[in-house]
Amino acid sequence: MPDLKLCTDNAAMIASAGYYNYIIGKQDNMELNAIPNLKL
Numbered sequence: 001m002p003d004l005k006l007c008t009d010n011a012a013m014i015a016s017a018g019y020y021n022y023i024i025g026k027q028d029n030m031e032l033n034a035i036p037n038l039k040l
Contacts, residue, residue, distance in 0.1 A: 021027075
């Protein structure tokens with residue numbers, strides 16, 4: 001298991017990725033869906 005300091009909310013990472021996609025004009029349609037239990 002990772003250290004507790006690495007188990008924080010990653011909202012800032014998601015927001016940053018969304019921001020950079022936005023400024024290059026990338027948009028996803030409404031069919032985009034999260035798969036919370038996707039195996040790695």
